Every structure is written in C-alpha cells, then in structure tokens.
Amino acid sequence: TSVKSKIGRGQITHYQLNNVTTTADPEGNRERVLLLTPLARFYPEYWNNLLKLSYPHELIELGFIVPKTREGNAALAKLEAAVKKVQHGPKKNRFHGVTIMRQDFDTPTPQNEKDRHALAAQKLRRATMARARNSLLFTTIGTETSWVLWLDSDIVETPPTLIQDLARHDKAVIVPNCYQRYQNNGKPEIRPYDFNSWHDSPRALEMASKMGKDDVIFEGYKEMATYRALMAYERVDGGDPHSETPLEGVGGTALMVKAEVHRDGAMFPPFAFYNLIETEGFAKMARRLGYQPYGLPNYLVYHYNE
Amino acid sequence: TSVKSKIGRGQITHYQLNNVTTTADPEGNRERVLLLTPLARFYPEYWNNLLKLSYPHELIELGFIVPKTREGNAALAKLEAAVKKVQHGPKKNRFHGVTIMRQDFDTPTPQNEKDRHALAAQKLRRATMARARNSLLFTTIGTETSWVLWLDSDIVETPPTLIQDLARHDKAVIVPNCYQRYQNNGKPEIRPYDFNSWHDSPRALEMASKMGKDDVIFEGYKEMATYRALMAYERVDGGDPHSETPLEGVGGTALMVKAEVHRDGAMFPPFAFYNLIETEGFAKMARRLGYQPYGLPNYLVYHYNE
Ligand SMILES: Nc1nc2c(ncn2[C@@H]2O[C@H](COP(=O)(O)OP(=O)(O)O)[C@@H](O)[C@H]2O)c(=O)[nH]1
Numbered sequence: 001t002s003v004k005s006k007i008g009r010g011q012i013t014h015y016q017l018n019n020v021t022t023t024a025d026p027e028g029n030r031e032r033v034l035l036l037t038p039l040a041r042f043y044p045e046y047w048n049n050l051l052k053l054s055y056p057h058e059l060i061e062l063g064f065i066v067p068k069t070r071e072g073n074a075a076l077a078k079l080e081a082a083v084k085k086v087q088h089g090p091k092k093n094r095f096h097g098v099t100i101m102r103q104d105f106d107t108p109t110p111q112n113e114k115d116r117h118a119l120a121a122q123k124l125r126r127a128t129m130a131r132a133r134n135s136l137l138f139t140t141i142g143t144e145t146s147w148v149l150w151l152d153s154d155i156v157e158t159p160p161t162l163i164q165d166l167a168r169h170d171k172a173v174i175v176p177n178c179y180q181r182y183q184n185n186g187k188p189e190i191r192p193y194d195f196n197s198w199h200d201s202p203r204a205l206e207m208a209s210k211m212g213k214d215d216v217i218f219e220g221y222k223e224m225a226t227y228r229a230l231m232a233y234e235r236v237d238g239g240d241p242h243s244e245t246p247l248e249g250v251g252g253t254a255l256m257v258k259a260e261v262h263r264d265g266a267m268f269p270p271f272a273f274y275n276l277i278e279t280e281g282f283a284k285m286a287r288r289l290g291y292q293p294y295g296l297p298n299y300l301v302y303h304y305n306e
Numbered sequence: 307t308s309v310k311s312k313i314g315r316g317q318i319t320h321y322q323l324n325n326v327t328t329t330a331d332p333e334g335n336r337e338r339v340l341l342l343t344p345l346a347r348f349y350p351e352y353w354n355n356l357l358k359l360s361y362p363h364e365l366i367e368l369g370f371i372v373p374k375t376r377e378g379n380a381a382l383a384k385l386e387a388a389v390k391k392v393q394h395g396p397k398k399n400r401f402h403g404v405t406i407m408r409q410d411f412d413t414p415t416p417q418n419e420k421d422r423h424a425l426a427a428q429k430l431r432r433a434t435m436a437r438a439r440n441s442l443l444f445t446t447i448g449t450e451t452s453w454v455l456w457l458d459s460d461i462v463e464t465p466p467t468l469i470q471d472l473a474r475h476d477k478a479v480i481v482p483n484c485y486q487r488y489q490n491n492g493k494p495e496i497r498p499y500d501f502n503s504w505h506d507s508p509r510a511l512e513m514a515s516k517m518g519k520d521d522v523i524f525e526g527y528k529e530m531a532t533y534r535a536l537m538a539y540e541r542v543d544g545g546d547p548h549s550e551t552p553l554e555g556v557g558g559t560a561l562m563v564k565a566e567v568h569r570d571g572a573m574f575p576p577f578a579f580y581n582l583i584e585t586e587g588f589a590k591m592a593r594r595l596g597y598q599p600y601g602l603p604n605y606l607v608y609h610y611n612e
C-alpha cells in the first residue's frame with residue numbers, strides 16, 4: 001500500500017507518496033524509521049546509546065508508552081527532560097518527532113526481575129505488554145513510516161549503525177541477539193538474555209496440539225520444557241555478524257519490522273494465538289500473513305544488568 | 307491509553323491530551339471521528355449521504371483505500387474531484403482531513419455481486435478486504451482519534467445523525483442493520499443485505515470445533531448451514547431503533563468502534579481466527595480483548611442495489 005494524497009482542512013496538500021520505500025538502503029532512500037519503546041524505567045545508558053545512533057535523526061521518529069504507576073511517573077519525568085534537551089539542542093541531533101503516551105490500564109505484576117519472570121505471572125504480564133505495544137504502534141505509525149524499530153528501554157548498548165545494519169538484510173522482520181554483560185570473578189563476560197527468539201521444535205508443536213486454545217507456551221521455564229532451538233545459544237564466537245537464520249518466535253528487546261507487516265495487521269496478540277503471545281505471537285502472525293522472520297545470532301545488542 | 311505529549315522537531319509542542327475521551331456525547335466533548343471506507347467504486351449517493359452527516363465535519367477525518375485496478379483508478383478520479391470540491395468549499399462543510407491510500411496488492415476476485423459472493427472465492431476475497439482495512443486503519447488512526455466509523459462505499463443512505471446515534475449507546479463496538487431498498491412489482495420495499503452480524507449457534511461452534519485451524523466458516527451459504535441467529539432477521543417493523551442486542555459476529559458495511567479497541571490490537575484478521583475472518587474475526591478479537599459488540603436490529607442503513 002502507499003499513500004496517494006493527504007488533503008487537509010485548510011489548504012489542499014498532495015503528497016505523492018508512491019515513493020515511500022522500505023529497502024536495504026534506508027538512508028539513501030530517505031526512509032522514515034519509527035523507533036518505539038515501551039518504557040517503565042528510564043536508563044541514561046539507553047538514552048545515550050539512542051543519541052549515538054548514526055542513522056540521520058531527522059529520519060527517526062520516537063514513540064514511548066509509559067505506565068501510569070509511581071515508577072512510570074518517575075521514568076516519564078526523566079524521559080521528558082531528556083527529550084526536551086535533545087529537541088532544543090543542535091539541529092542535527094534532533095529527532096523528527098517524539099510522541100509520549102501514557103498507559104491507562106494497570107500493570108498487574110511486580111517489576112523486579114525474579115518476580116516478573118515467574119511462570120504464573122507471565123500470561124497477564126505479557127498480555128499487558130502486548131496491549132501497550134499495540135497502542136503505541138497503532139497510534140504512531142503514519143503515512144510516511146517505512147520501518148518500525150522496537151527497542152526496549154533497558155537495551156543499553158548497540159552498534160551505532162544498528163538501523164542500517166538491520167535494514168541492509170531487507171527482511172520483513174529481523175531480530176539481533178540480545179545478550180547481557182556481567183562480571184565473572186571480576187572478569188567481564190557476556191551471556192544470553194532474551195530467549196524469545198527461537199526455531200520451533202516438534203516437541204513444542206506437540207505440546208501446543210494438546211493444549212487448550214487459550215493456553216500459552218512460554219520459553220525458558222523448566223516446568224515447561226519445549227526443546228526449541230534458541231537463537232540465544234546459536235552465537236558463534238567470532239562468527240559473521242550478518243549470518244541469518246529463519247525464526248518462528250522473536251523477542252522484542254530489539255526488533256526491526258517493515259511497516260507494511262504491521263499495516264497488514266500483524267500486531268502483538270494479547271491473547272493466545274496458536275498458543276503464543278506478545279512478540280512470539282507477533283512472529284506467528286507475521287508468518288500467517290506470509291512474512292518470514294529472521295534472526296542474526298552473531299549480531300549482539302546488550303540488555304541492562306540489574 | 308492517552309497521549310501525554312507530542313514534541314516536534316522544530317518547536318516543542320505539548321499536547322495535554324489526557325482529555326481525549328470516547329463518550330456517549332461525542333459532539334459535546336469534541337471527539338474526533340475517523341471515518342474509514344475501503345473504496346473500489348465511487349457512488350455519488352454515498353458521497354451525498356456522507357456530506358449530509360450532521361456531526362460537525364471539522365471533527366471528522368476521512369480515510370479511503372482504493373485498489374490499484376482499472377476500476378479503482380476510475381473510482382479514485384471521482385473521489386479526488388469530490389474531495390477537492392468539499393475541501394475548497396464553505397468552511398463548515400470541510401472535513402478535518404482526508405487521506406487516500408492505494409492498495410498495492412492484487413484484487414484477486416471479480417467485482418460483480420454474483421461472482422464475488424461465490425463460496426470458493428470468499429476466503430481470498432475476505433482476506434484481501436481485511437488487509438485493506440488494516441492498512442487503512444493503522445496508517446490513519448492517530449493520537450487524537452476517539453472513534454472509528456467504518457462505512458462501505460456502497461452505503462447510500464443513513465440517518466444524518468448516524469454518528470451521534472451510534473455513539474450514544476456508548477458501546478466499544480456497535481453495528482446498525484444493513485438493508486437494501488428494492489422494487490417489488492413496482493412497490494418500494496426493503497430486505498436484509500448484510501448477514502455478517504449474528505449471534506453464535508451451538509451448531510456453528512460444533513462445526514468450528516471439527517474444522518482445521520485454517521478453515522473459515524462463512525455466513526449465508528446453504529452449502530454450510532450454521533443455524534446462527536442473524537441480526538438481519540431480527541428487525542421488528544416499528545420497533546425501537548435503539549434496542550440493542552449483543553453479537554458474536556459483525557459486518558463492516560457500517561460499524562462504529564471505540565478507537566481504544568483497535569489500539570489494543572483488534573484488527574481484521576486476514577487469516578482464520580477461531581475459524582472466522584475479516585469483520586467477523588474482528589468481532590471475535592474484540593471479545594478476546596474483553597469488548598462486547600452490540601447490534602441495533604431496528605436501526606437501518608441502506609446498501610446500494612446494483
Ligand atoms: N508501557 C509499559 N512498559 C513496560 C511495562 N513493563 C515493562 N515495560 C517496558 O517494556 C520493556 C520490557 O520489559 P522488561 O521488564 O524489561 O522485560 P524483560 O526484560 O523481558 O524482563 C522494557 O522497555 C520496560 O521498560 C508496563 O507495564 N508498561
């Protein structure tokens with residue numbers, strides 16, 4: 001689809017937007033990227049990393065959705081201050097625009113890592129996250145959006161060329177590998193963080209076939225072993241950062257999507273969809289719509305270490 | 307959800323939009339209505355009816371998606387001429403804005419009524435319609451949208467108070483009864499047209515339980531009797547136009563939706579969703595998200611008679 005014309009109330013404006021493209025060379029083609037972040041906490045490291053992205057800022061639109069909780073209010077204050085600073089600063093650093101949404105519905109689960117990862121809390125929590133992502137997405141995606149880059153607020157380190165690197169694969173959906181830095185007896189090391197990017201297994205499919213329609217399979221719980229092959233473990237030390245692998249599930253910590261995939265209707269199901277939910281359900285929806293997601297096992301982004 | 311602030315590249319604009327409401331009194335609360343029409347043919351009767359809507363035009367945004375076919379090109383030319391005329395005309399008639407999209411993907415099926423209603427063609431046709439609706443919706447829904455009114459391009463007659471009348475029920479999803487005028491031996495009569503608004507039946511649910519996940523049930527085909535109770539037949543002559551009935555399936559010829567339902571992720575599935583597709587799948591999705599659709603059996607809108 002393309003936008004033919006947009007005609008305002010006062011003047012008649014004609015945008016001939018048949019040239020809104022989504023290509024492997026987004027910078028050359030001046031493609032607009034909508035960078036979306038559900039944000040419950042504000043990390044200065046996330047913000048600094050964002051500012052260092054080398055993709056032209058005037059082609060990046062930012063969108064945030066912040067929960068209406070005490071924690072959300074604190075994050076919002078910091079976010080607004082940071083946004084004002086950059087949008088008032090040197091022109092070349094300014095983003096095309098920034099939208100901040102508040103999330104009316106309640107956050108049903110605790111925010112510390114141990115509690116929020118407990119299996120019982122997952123379904124409600126992931127459903128809430130899915131609704132937040134959908135609201136943010138469908139309110140901000142516009143006539144000129146070529147790409148949507150999902151980036152969690154606790155992704156504190158990426159290559160500055162993240163957007164160009166992901167786009168150059170020219171995939172409908174593409175996801176880097178999300179790791180975490182930590183100290184091992186005082187030695188800096190890295191370890192896998194996000195387990196939502198995976199290849200399906202006969203076992204998980206068999207599990208799903210025996211489940212009720214409303215049940216959800218979650219990855220990474222020993223109570224529910226799926227034997228799926230996780231991209232997290234497919235990284236090869238010194239391997240080509242641009243080697244690709246097709247995926248059936250994707251995580252959302254960093255996730256690049258051609259806008260047409262979302263426009264066709266691929267969203268983050270807040271309910272069981274083929275026994276999957278949120279970003280994993282999104283991957284299934286994209287596939288049902290004919291789009292194959294890919295992952296980059298050796299291309300790393302880093303999650304904050306609490 | 308609500309929009310907290312929207313901050314542009316040049317100046318810093320703060321919209322305090324916590325007061326974007328969706329209420330039974332949209333006019334009193336100055337609520338923005340996004341009126342969306344997938345449009346393969348341009349009917350002057352549709353356009354004239356649209357112009358007569360008494361809801362303040364400055365609160366109505368129009369959105370169209372037109373297929374890239376010979377027929378679509380002809381419709382587009384007429385639509386653009388009509389849009390220019392009204393947007394250049396007296397200020398009180400002008401709409402808030404108009405977006406026209408072109409639909410890149412092919413229209414897979416013939417456009418005459420008999421052929422397009424053939425059961426075999428339905429799945430592909432309804433999937434194409436669903437993608438068109440999703441593209442239009444997710445490209446045009448914005449930070450200020452309170453309501454989305456779906457109105458097919460061949461709805462040639464509605465009460466001028468359509469928007470106010472539907473909104474006053476304060477339902478997440480509400481659908482009038484879509485009829486058709488015809489001549490019976492020279493006498494003007496009316497008959498049901500849209501059969502997609504229905505109450506589920508044990509029989510249809512049983513059929514679905516025995517179907518494959520990707521199979522779709524269609525309403526109104528004798529090859530596939532569902533015994534669902536159709537709103538089309540629930541109209542009572544002289545009955546209260548504001549009597550409500552809860553529905554499991556809805557049609558899209560005229561369909562009013564609170565923007566938050568779509569923002570939460572309720573879209574028009576272009577694939578089998580609980581064995582339903584497009585507007586009927588949308589109703590199921592809305593219900594999965596906790597929103598109950600309603601119909602108005604005695605509130606009529608009229609479809610063109612080919
Ligand atoms: N809008 C919104 N964002 C949230 C909420 N909970 C977490 N987030 C954000 O969503 C992203 C993922 O959440 P997080 O707690 O980091 O999940 P995890 O890393 O998968 O355990 C992060 O960017 C959070 O800041 C919420 O309730 N509402």
Ligand SMILES: Nc1nc2c(ncn2[C@@H]2O[C@H](COP(=O)(O)OP(=O)(O)O)[C@@H](O)[C@H]2O)c(=O)[nH]1
Nearest residue numbers: 344345346347371372373409413438458459460
């Ligand atoms: N964008 C788009 N609109 C279409 C297409 N086919 C039909 N329409 C429009 O979609 C609506 C429903 O289609 P229609 O053929 O009237 O369906 P029916 O009345 O249910 O048989 C009408 O407003 C049509 O003008 C298509 O391929 N693309």
Ligand SMILES: [Mn+2]
Nearest residue numbers: 152154253303
């Ligand atoms: Mn996180």
Ligand SMILES: [Mn+2]
Nearest residue numbers: 458460559609
């Ligand atoms: Mn029609």
